[in-house]
Amino acid sequence: MLKTETKLSHRFCVAPMMDWTDRHCRVFHRLLSRRARLYTEMVTTAAILHGDRARLLGFDSREHPIAVQLGGSEPAALAEAAAIAVDFGYDEINLNVGCPSERVQNGAFGACLMREPDLVADCVAAMKARVHVPVTVKCRIGVDDQPAEALSRFAARVVAAGADLLVVHARKAWLKGLSPRENRSIPPLDYARVRALKRDYPDVPIVLNGGLVDIVQMQAELADVDGVMIGRAAYQDPALLLAVDPAFFGEAAPAASRHEALEAFIPYVEARLAEGTPLSAMTRHLLGLFNGLPGARAFRRHLATQAVKPGAGSAVLRDAMRFVSEHALAEAAE
Structure with missing residues (x-):
């Protein structure tokens, strides 16, 4: 090069x-x-x-x-x-x-x-x-x-x-x-x-x-x-x-938001789960994604406690994402 x-x-x-x-x-x-x-x-x-x-x-x-x-x-x-x-x-x-x-x-x-x-x-x-x-x-x-x-x-x-x-x-x-x-x-x-x-x-x-x-x-x-x-x-x-x-x-980011990036990550997560990779091995890298935003603590807590459970699947990640969305809506309504 x-x-x-x-x-x-x-x-x-x-x-x-x-x-x-x-x-x-x-x-x-x-x-x-x-x-x-x-x-x-x-x-x-x-x-x-x-x-x-x-x-x-x-x-x-x-x-x-x-x-x-x-x-x-x-x-x-x-x-x-x-x-x-x-x-x-x-x-x-x-x-x-x-x-x-x-x-x-x-x-x-x-x-x-x-x-x-x-x-x-x-x-x-x-x-x-x-x-x-x-x-x-x-x-x-x-x-x-x-x-x-x-x-x-x-x-x-x-x-x-x-x-x-x-x-x-x-x-x-x-x-x-x-x-x-x-x-x-x-x-x-x-x-x-x-x-x-x-x-x-x-x-x-x-x-x-x-x-x-x-x-x-x-x-x-x-x-x-x-x-x-x-x-x-x-x-x-x-x-x-x-x-x-x-x-x-000078180029657009591949995702328009944190949520969009997480949605794009889910197919990868599901493919690795099918190979036997524990969910927590992947979600541990996501804990700081919503730092500073409403719902960030609930997001981290849910992943930290639920992703380590035997058989945990991508629904855990979707639930954690929902907590962030709900907190954001609640704050907007105040």
Whole structure:
């Protein structure tokens, strides 16, 4: 993919999030935005090479454009895993160089690789030699006490190795002393550092990640970077995605409302129920859909209590939707 095409395709991305951005979540997000770039949860190379690939990598065709995020640090293994993922139909291979969890560090990958730009470059080069889709890297601005110029050194090596795009979480990661959750909020945001990186590499697509919650703010950031990536904001308030296609791509959203998106999701839910997927595995991604609106609490409560029951079906979702409609009518009548 040409750099210009990569810039356009990554104007808005939904971050890979462990235990959150599974295939059910991604299908629902796609019903809210046709154009947002979606990412899988991180999948380790060992899991792909030795595990149940259909379970780990399977996805619904409507999820395109879809990227798989890989976790690993061994070039040959990453190249093989990337090739397998492309055979499954993924549009992009993304390498995790940002996760600070102790488990990931023990596997010698994630954010600790910020200290080993030569190794990351070797990983990128190995994957580029095996696959025809973009190979991208998601990283931090640095780890622990690394100086500001560490990001530039890191970028220089991975870009020279062929990385097609960098997603930069604008916080350092503290590998000791902070939990992964704390690492998402305690280290201060430094958007200026990411903007400076873009000035240093004007021809390399740079996507800004970290702390973005408002569509207007995200649009403003596009003056200095090529794209934005949001995580928790998209998951906890998925209705935000209804504004993405109009705001970032000049196109109508695929659904006119939250209710319309849910109606479109029901056939998918029923198909997965028929395969034996529990209803709660799908509805857990919907809990924040009506946040801030009348009936949101009743919607969440009904799904949380009823979707977990044995044999729960799509009627549970329809009932939850009705609660929102009833509350909205009641408020309008007051």
